[in-house]
Amino acid sequence: MGAILQDFNQHWMLYLSIPVVAALIGYVTKILAIKMMFYPVEFRGKKPFLGWQGIVPKHAAKMAGIACDTLTEQLLTPQEVVSRLDPERIVNEVEGPLRQAIEEIVEEVASTYQPGMWEALPKAVRRAMIQRVQNDAPRMLTEIMDEIKSDVDNVFDLKAMVVTALVRDKELLNRIFLEAGDKEFQFIRRSGAVFGFVIGLVQMSAWVLFKAPILMPMFGLFTGWFTDWLALKMIFRPQQPTTYFGLFEWQGLFLKRRKEVSEAxxxxxxxxxxxxxxxxxxxxxxxxxxxxxxxxxxxxxxxLNRRTSIAKPLVVFAVGGRRYQDLKGRIAEMVMGKLPETMSYIEDYAADAMDIRNTLVSKMQQLDAEEFEELLRPAFREEEWMLIATGALLGFAVGEVQVVALEFLT
Structure with missing residues (x-):
């Protein structure tokens, strides 16, 4: 024992570096694990094996599907998204751009299908015909909106919209997990340092007593593995507040932050x-x-039938039956082409009316623990073993370096 104490007194600064290095291993492996989850967004290296792509962007379609399942099955439905929109209010909001779009459509259709006749009409007559169509357009748009609302599932695929957006923009997919789990990722990094330091104290004691070269890499491996595993457990478990050893209470950090996470x-x-x-x-x-x-x-x-009910045979005769069908199709295509720009004028009204943010926050408060956990857990679950294994291997490598340094300096 005297020889051990003498050795410690002689090399105490070197030995105290052991828990410091262990804390560093714990911290660095956590940073590396988090980075590997999300970056790089696109594959870097030489496929198929020499390189890396962040786990979340690599599995973008699957991750987006999982995130979307929770969103569309428990939080929002297509009907809920559009049911709060008032077709009449929408028509009022887009009246100006709608009238402009109608004028452009009438001018193009008339000049394409009856150019001579249209150009021959007096300007006042052409203006009156355009105004007549403009005056009827709001009713037609209201009817279209009413039918969309009554059968929204048939014309609006909310899940496809969300998945498409997230797969196309992998940075946005990353942000869903990073912003929802911001405090959890901070905890992972800090806990790695704390847990690593505690393990390092045991590692230091074992080295002082036995000086077995295998101790350092094995402790390094254990530190990298255990701190990853424990940090992940503490984020999601236990789901309910639980007291341990009668001394402290703990609840999975993500679940404990339900209100804050829901708002973000x-x-x-x-x-x-x-x-x-x-x-x-x-x-x-x-x-x-x-x-x-x-x-x-x-x-x-x-x-068109309403406008040409009596004169329809003459109209069909004038333009030809086939061209009359083409005319109807062309008008419909032009309406569809103009609608996105026209409807952009309702964005502010629609955002207030749908109130997506508050709807989501309210619904998320009603999720049970298992459902709420699925908002973040998939980011960790996919290839989690690889993250932990990487931390363990890095810890092992650092442990080997420690052995060389300790033997050289002592």
Whole structure:
């Protein structure tokens, strides 16, 4: 024992560096693990094996699908998104740009299908005809909006919209997890240093007593592995506040921050993903837009029949039956082409009316612990073993360096 104490007194600064290095291992491996989860966004290296892509962006479609399942199955439905919109208010909001769009459509259609006749009409007559169509357009748009609202699931795929947005913008996908789990990632980094230091004290004692070269790399491996594993456990477990050893209470950090996480998540989704602009784009140009086009075509047909009910045979005779069908299709396509720009004028109103942020925050408060955990857990679950293994291997390598340094200096 005397020889051990003498050795410690002689080399105490060197030995005290052991827990410091262990703390550094714990801290650095956590930073590396977090970076590996999210970066780089695109693969860097030589495929298929020599390189790396962040786990979340690598599995973007799967991660987006998981995030979207929670969003669309428990928090929002397509009906809920659009049910708060008032078609009449929308028409009022877009009246100016709608009238301009109608004028452009009438001018182009008339000059294309009956150029001579249209140009021969007096300007006042052409103006009156355009105004007549403009005056009827709000009613037609209201009817289209009413039908979309009544059958929204058939024309608006909320899940496809969200998944498409997240797969296209992997940085945004990263931000969902990073912003929702900001405090958790800070905890992981700090806990790695604390846990590593505690393990390092045991490691120092073992080295002072035995000086076995295998101790350092094995303790390094254990530090890298255990601190990763424990930090992840402490983020999500236990789901309910639990007292340990009668001394302290702990609840999984993510679940404990439910209110704060809900507000951050709701804000991000409402600001970046489920926005009026994205919804309009999805309805008018998304995977179900052909059904909206069919709806618009039917409305155009009804409107033309209403306007030409008596003179329809003459109109068909004048332009030709086939060209008359082409005319209806062309009008519908032009309406669809003008609608995105026209509807952009309702974005401020729609954002207030839909109130996505507050709806999400309220719904998230109602999720049970398992459902709430799924907002962040998938980012850790996918290839979690690789993150822990990387931390362990890094710790082992640093331990080997420590052995060389200790033997050289003592």
């Amino acid at each position: 998540y709701g804000e991000l989704i409402a600001r970046e993903i489920v926005t009026p602009r994205n919804i309009i784009e999805a309805v008018l140009r998304g995977p179900l837009s052909d059904k909206v086009l069919a709806l618009v075509t039917r409305k155009v047909d009804e409107e």
